[in-house]
Structures are given as structure tokens and as C-alpha cells.
Amino acid sequence: MIKNGYRNDCFVASVLLTLYANFGELGGVEKLFRRIGDKDITAWNSMILAGARPGHGSSHSMQLLQELCQTTLLQIESATWVAVLKSCENESDLVAAFVDIEWKDDSSWSSIIGTYKQNDMELEALGLCNCKEMLNEGVNFTSYSLPLCFSACSQLSAICEGKQLHVLAIKSGYNRDVYVGSSIIDMYAKCGNIEESENVFSEQLEPNEVIFNAMICGYAHHGKAQQAIEVFSKLEKNCVAPNHVTFLALMSACSHAGYVEETLHLFTLMLDKYKIKPKSEYYSSLVDAYGRAGRLEEAYQIVQxxxxxxxxxxxxxxxxxxxxxxxxxxxxxxxxxxxxxxxxxxxxxxxxxxxxxxxxxxxxxxxxxxxxxxxxxxxxxxxx
Incomplete structure (x- = not known):
């Protein structure tokens, strides 16, 4: 492949790097990597992953990460941090690696926060996205990193940190972004402050299905079926098309409240008007509604x-x-x-x-x- 000139093809080279690594040929991996002329981020990720094999520690991956930052202008992406994370013996290694990077932009901050979130490490994600630290470095939160941070707050019920991030979102204007706005609504609801979720919802100038779903899910989380139905009515009046998330949250709220007829109406509406194919979860909500009402024969027919x-x-x-x-x-x-x-x-x-x-x-x-x-x-x- 080298004779045919493929050594500078980053895609082919990356595949070969992975192949060598799978066979434990780390020496061959290093040689091949150094012979690639114009390395792209995929080649770097493959090399970092190769060094992340069990028993090799994190030092080699850390050195490669530093080399990547110091010798190229390539943008570090989430896959890079995932590769580094796999080589780390503990979370502090990854934090140390990130802190050591001299040049950190919005994208690199978003990537590492996302990496922690994807690996169910909400506490680390929240600790890393310290507002003061990011602002001191001249880095701004983005419409991608803010929802990740709000999601971490939701999982940890960290309402104090969530409020701080909310203030920052308002100052930066990102609170008007539908994905940021929906994550704020979700955060307050899961932290027990449904009133603040309502306030954020009312501030949305042009709510779409993401915003409506966040508010409906928030009411469902708090067992407020009637309020969830009212938001759904607003959704329809605004000519916004509901999706499977909308109906699942509504049916769950109604079934838990004992609203049998409303649950059945929503199920029928979903099928007939919006042509959404029901999944098992929808049938379970319908069965739950009939079951709570003691109408077990009807529930049995649905399950069949x-x-x-x-x-x-x-x-x-x-x-x-x-x-x-x-x-x-x-x-x-x-x-x-x-x-x-x-x-x-x-x-x-x-x-x-x-x-x-x-x-x-x-x-x-x-x-x-x-x-x-x-x-x-x-x-x-x-x-x-």
C-alpha cells in the first residue's frame, strides 16, 4: 500500500493504524503514523486510541495530545477526548491533560464536557465547566456546551449551579435558543422548581416542538396532567406538529393521574391524526391507565x-x-x-x-x- 502511494491517504492509514493496534503491534503503529505526510484529526485519534490499550497507561496518549495541540492547527473534537479518556487510569488524568493544553477554544471546552456527559460523568462535566474558569480564559459557552451543562445539573439536581448557568445564558442571549431554552426548562423541572420552568417557557418567542416537549415532560415529571394537556392545546394552536416524545409524556402523565378517557383519546389522536406508529411504551401507558381504574378486562385486550x-x-x-x-x-x-x-x-x-x-x-x-x-x-x- 505504501508502494501504491496510500501512505498519505489518511483514511486508509487510520484503518491500518487500528489494524496494527488490534494485533498489538504498537511499534508498527508508531512507525506508520510517523510516515503519514499530512495527518488529519482521524489519524491522530486512531494513534491516540492505539496508545490507549490496556497496560500501556495514559502517558503516551497524553504526549500525543500535547503534540497534537502544539504542532498542528487541527480542531480537537469529542472523539479525541474519548480516545484520551480510554487511556486514563482515572478521571483526574483527563482533567490534567485538558488543563495543560495552552490553547483551548469554545470547541475544545464543548468537546470535553460532552465527553464526560456521554460517559455518565455528570459531576466531572459540571466541575469542569466552571463559569469563572471559562470566562477567565476568554472562552464562551455555546449552544452546544450549555445544554450539556444543564443536563448535568438535571442529573445531579444541582439547582444552584443551574441558576448560575441560567444567568450566563441570559447575558449571552442563548436563553432564546430553543435547545438551550428546552434544557433550562428540563433542568428546573427535574430540580423541583416547575414554576421557574413555566417562566422560562413563557419567555420563548417562537417555541417549537422541542420547547413544548420540554414543558410537557416537566409537567409529566411533576404529575401535573391537566397542565400538560393545556400546553399540548397551545402546541396545536401554534400549528406545531407533536412527535412521539410529546405523546409519550402526555399519556404517561394522564395514566398516572387516572385520566383513562384522556389517555385513550391521546392514543387515538396519535394514530389517526398524526399518523405516529405506537411503540410498546404507548401501549404500556394505556394499559396502566385502565389498570389504575380497575378496568382489567379492557387492559387485557389491549395487551393482547x-x-x-x-x-x-x-x-x-x-x-x-x-x-x-x-x-x-x-x-x-x-x-x-x-x-x-x-x-x-x-x-x-x-x-x-x-x-x-x-x-x-x-x-x-x-x-x-x-x-x-x-x-x-x-x-x-x-x-x-
Whole structure:
């Protein structure tokens, strides 16, 4: 391939770098990398990943990262940070590598924050996006980095940090951006301040489906079904097309509130007017609504149409709440047929038998569970 002039083809070279690394030929990887004339960011990422193999530590990847920053004008992207993260023995290594980079622009800050967020490291993402540090470096938050930071606040219920970021978003004008605005609405709702979510929602000049969905999901999160329905009415009046997220949040809110007819209406509206194909989650919400109302026969008919494990599980839970042995047995048998190793149908059915005073059936159910080596996860308590 070198003879045919492919050594300067970065795509081909990157594939070869990965191939050599997979066979443990790190010496060959290094030689090939150095022979590439005009390296692009993909080649650098492949080389950094090659050095991130188990047992090689993070020092080599760190050196490559420094070389990348000091000798090229290439823009570091999220894939680069993912490659470096894989080589780090702990999170502090990645922070140290990032801090050591002399030239950090908006993109590099966004990339590393996104890398942490994608790897479920919200605390690290939030700690790294310290407002003062970024502003001192002359770096601005972007419409990409701000939603990542607000999402980290949501996951950690860090409302104080969220408020600081909200102020910064207002000063920079990004609060008018639909993705930033929706992430602010979501953050306040998940941190327990639905009133502030409402304020942010009302400030949106031209809300689209992303903004409407954030507010509807916020109300659903707080069990405010009626308010969620009212926002949906505004969405329709504004001629904004709802999507699957809209209906899932609405149906979930209505089912938990016991609004059976409203849940069914939304399901029908989704099918007939908006032509959205229902997924298992929608059927589960519908089953949940009927189940909470004690209308188990109707719920059973719905589950037979869908047939998903989640819908059967929802129905079985409703049977447990209403002590319906007949439909409970059918639901449990169907769940066992679909997933024999799942302990839930055995436990729920046993509880139904116990509630009905059918002690022998309950014992047999538990014995059958033990016979096929299905174990129930032990419960935990914070009481001491």
C-alpha cells in the first residue's frame, strides 16, 4: 500500500493504524503514523486510541495530545477526548491533560464536557465547566456546551449551579435558543422548581416542538396532567406538529393521574391524526391507565394486541393492586414464557395468591421459582 502511494491517504492509514493496534503491534503503529505526510484529526485519534490499550497507561496518549495541540492547527473534537479518556487510569488524568493544553477554544471546552456527559460523568462535566474558569480564559459557552451543562445539573439536581448557568445564558442571549431554552426548562423541572420552568417557557418567542416537549415532560415529571394537556392545546394552536416524545409524556402523565378517557383519546389522536406508529411504551401507558381504574378486562385486550413484555408487566402489576387472580395468572404465564429467568412474574403472582389467601398456590409459585434457579434481587433499606 505504501508502494501504491496510500501512505498519505489518511483514511486508509487510520484503518491500518487500528489494524496494527488490534494485533498489538504498537511499534508498527508508531512507525506508520510517523510516515503519514499530512495527518488529519482521524489519524491522530486512531494513534491516540492505539496508545490507549490496556497496560500501556495514559502517558503516551497524553504526549500525543500535547503534540497534537502544539504542532498542528487541527480542531480537537469529542472523539479525541474519548480516545484520551480510554487511556486514563482515572478521571483526574483527563482533567490534567485538558488543563495543560495552552490553547483551548469554545470547541475544545464543548468537546470535553460532552465527553464526560456521554460517559455518565455528570459531576466531572459540571466541575469542569466552571463559569469563572471559562470566562477567565476568554472562552464562551455555546449552544452546544450549555445544554450539556444543564443536563448535568438535571442529573445531579444541582439547582444552584443551574441558576448560575441560567444567568450566563441570559447575558449571552442563548436563553432564546430553543435547545438551550428546552434544557433550562428540563433542568428546573427535574430540580423541583416547575414554576421557574413555566417562566422560562413563557419567555420563548417562537417555541417549537422541542420547547413544548420540554414543558410537557416537566409537567409529566411533576404529575401535573391537566397542565400538560393545556400546553399540548397551545402546541396545536401554534400549528406545531407533536412527535412521539410529546405523546409519550402526555399519556404517561394522564395514566398516572387516572385520566383513562384522556389517555385513550391521546392514543387515538396519535394514530389517526398524526399518523405516529405506537411503540410498546404507548401501549404500556394505556394499559396502566385502565389498570389504575380497575378496568382489567379492557387492559387485557389491549395487551393482547401489543404483546410486549413491558405491557404484560404493567398489567400484572395492576392485577396485583386489584387482586385479580384470573388475569394475573394469564399475565404471569405469558411473562414467564417470554423471559423464564425473570423473577418478577413469580413474585407478583405469589403476592396475588397471598392477598387472596391462597397459601398453597403461593408456596408452589415460590417453589417453582427456586426450582429453575430464579433469584429475586434482595431489597435494601437505609434504616439502621
Amino acid at each position: 394486541k401489543d404483546g410486549s413484555e413491558s405491557a404484560w408487566r404493567t398489567l400484572l402489576g395492576a392485577c396485583r393492586n386489584h387482586n385479580n387472580t384470573e388475569i394475573g395468572e394469564k399475565s404471569a404465564m405469558k411473562m414467564i414464557e417470554m423471559n423464564p429467568s425473570d423473577h418478577a412474574p413469580y413474585v407478583l403472582l405469589s403476592n396475588i395468591y397471598n392477598a387472596e389467601g391462597k397459601w398453597e398456590e403461593a408456596i408452589k409459585c415460590r417453589e417453582k421459582m427456586a426450582k429453575i434457579h430464579v433469584k429475586k434481587d434482595p431489597g435494601n433499606s437505609w434504616l439502621v
